Amino acid sequence: MQYGDFFYPMPANEPVLNYAPGSPEKLALKKVLKQLKSEVADVPLYIGGEEVRTGKKTSIRPPHEHKHLLGNFHNGDAIHVKKAIDAALNAKEKWAGMPWENRANIFLKAADLLATKYRALIVATTMLGQSKNPYQAEIDAACELIDFLRFNVHFLSDIYRQQPVSGAGMNNRMEYRPLEGFVLAVSPFNFTAIGGNLPTSAAMCGNVVVWKPAHTQLYSAQVIMRVLKEAGLPDGVINLVIVDGPVLGEVCFEHPDFAGVHFTGSTGVFNHFWKTIGANMGKYKSYPRIVGETGGKDFVIAHSSADPDVVVTALARGAFEYQGQKCSAASRAYIPSNIAIEVKKKLVAMLKTMKMGSTEDFTNFINAVIDEKSFDKLEMYIKAAKKKGSGVKIIAGGNCDKSKGYFIEPTVIETTDPKYVTMCEELFGPVLTLYVYDENKYEETLALVDSTSPYALTGAIIAQDRYAVDLAVNHLRNCAGNFYINDKPTGAVVGQQPFGGARGSGTNDKAGSILNLYRWLSARTIKETFVPVTDYKYPFMLEK
Missing domain, CATH: 3.40.309.10 (Aldehyde Dehydrogenase; Chain A, domain 2)
Incomplete structure (x- = not known):
């Protein structure tokens, strides 16, 4: 039962911390950096409600200090991709049926956790794993990711309120359904925020997701999974797999329930995805959504x-x-x-x-x-x-x-x-x-x-x-x-400069705007007539 029309207003962008000498955020960040350098992380796959450790490990080392061991991640294979798809599809009906306000509040809670409890951790893991200085890590892993989560809730709320006109004697309404199947999210190393946005933007719309982050972003990606789980994301809605690209594509692009791909990476890889999906069109239940942000010069x-x-x-x-x-x-x-x-x-x-x-x-x-x-x-x-x-x-x-x-x-x-x-x-x-x-x-x-x-x-x-x-x-x-x-060509801010390009740079679906979310929705129009007609004849036929 729905008890109200719940709307989420436009948020403000997350303030950027400056990490000035002696500031609380700088002291907290240095403490976490020191702690992380003293530990050896063990990064699993996340499939359904399970943390999967295969024992086939690859080391994680800071690009600026490659002799230091930060941790290891566990490599999966085709079987794990299939299990991730099964877990996603098993979670789909219940997740799609969850009331919007409960879905939305999971992601808003995740944003608040990143802004507070996990801020130093997400910044520190990005600094160490991806070799970003404190400011670059702050504007990416903290601010931009927080903004993606909050603004996307607002944008989706806005979409749900867009309804058609109803004529006399009828009611018209529009449902914005999730896609039929699972969405594949493939994210790059260079922005932790992209790693968080690609799977969550689709999931927010009621979709279930198989997420493959770049191996060189896994150190911070596993923090995103921890935050989402703590925020209340149900098991199976987003599944993180650690496999090589060809293995991922071979399983996902052959599956009849493949519904779309949310991609950021190289133009060559995206072109290969597009070609493979096109060749497999006869296998799918519906036309997959292909969304990609690729290269630039x-x-x-x-x-x-x-x-x-x-x-x-x-x-x-x-x-x-x-x-x-x-x-x-x-x-x-x-x-x-x-x-x-x-x-x-x-x-x-x-x-x-x-x-x-x-x-x-x-x-x-x-x-x-x-x-x-x-x-x-x-x-x-x-x-x-x-x-x-x-x-x-x-x-x-x-x-x-x-x-x-x-x-x-x-x-x-x-x-x-x-x-x-x-x-x-x-x-x-x-x-x-x-x-x-x-x-x-x-x-x-x-x-x-x-x-x-x-x-x-x-x-x-x-x-x-x-x-x-x-x-x-x-x-x-x-x-x-x-x-x-009169500015540099970098630094797009969510809600201010929606990001994406065309030509060889992608499908220009503008991450950080309402446009991107439309791609993860499938609209259904419903017309209800209050007093149905009982005769097939029209007035023009009454002429004698």
Whole structure:
């Protein structure tokens, strides 16, 4: 029985703690970091109500200190994926039938637990497991994840209240059902918040979920599961599996109850998912929802009217916060000739002030890249730039060292070729490539920006001339799903800048907005006629 129309108003964004010297949050965080470094975590799979430990362990080590053992995770196989699907489907009917206010309050409680009791833990595990400095971990693992949970409750509440018009003598209503089957959530290493959002946004809508986090995010992912369980999430609603991607796909994409995938990761993997799902369409009960946020080759273009200090700061933060391991990170920059010398000089000077090292030293701005595979790939591009010779040079950084951790120095490459490889390919690391253009060829350069990359995720225009801003907004309309004016192309906030891009960057379903939640719902229209007609004849037929 429903006893009221329960609505959840728009929340405020979670305040960002600053971890200033002597602050309570800094003292609490350092205490948890010390405790975690003294323990060895044992991370299981979560299937139904069971913590599954297979005994097939892989070590978890900080990317910035790979000799230290943080813990181990247990590897599963195809059998565990099948069990996770069964657990999800067994939980489905009861979960979908739970009144909305009870479903909603589980996620609101989880948000409050993350904001209080578990805040230091979720930040610390992100710092150690993913090599994020305290500020980057705070805005991600605490604030953004809390915001996803609270704002999604509001957005879904808003959807449920959207009802059709009813004519005379009838009532029309709309039901927003969960999808028929289970949803697969596949999340990346770089944002703990994405790891939390992909499964919970679908589950909030009444769906049941099989969740595969990146292996390099499992240290913080298991905290999310602990929080959800403490918040009252029923067993089987979200099941965390630890398996290799091909094993996951082979089981999930062959299953008749596969209802959709919520994905963030590489464009290549997403394309493979799409192709496999398409080939298996005859096996499914319904058309699966395919939602993905993938790669980016994000740009900053400065106009001749730009303030050089604004340009430099946007590049320094946009390209090198979290070692450039954001799908939104500035990776290519177009600098007009009239301010190029000043911009390069100030940027090089600024980078020299950036300290690099462990996340536990709060004075470090730069930490390690996620793993050896990423390190080797980035080093390859840097070495190639050093050997290139004419037209390509490294003007800042370029040093790489993996003896203690996977450290890539913030690196700036300058090229005279706007189609040089590092201007076109996604690197996903602290490497920025600059191209200096003729200040009188601004419009031609806008066309170059639009045509250089297959991606369309984020971008920024830096200009004081309002006509130049307007020109960029219009010319670059389709090459960035998130576009910034006089700012860096990173840092989207839930409820303020819904995030997602098109072209090779994904389906643009805008995480952090009402648009994303529609994808996890299946609407049913119900019309009830109060006094049914009893004769088939219409008035026009009465003519004699």
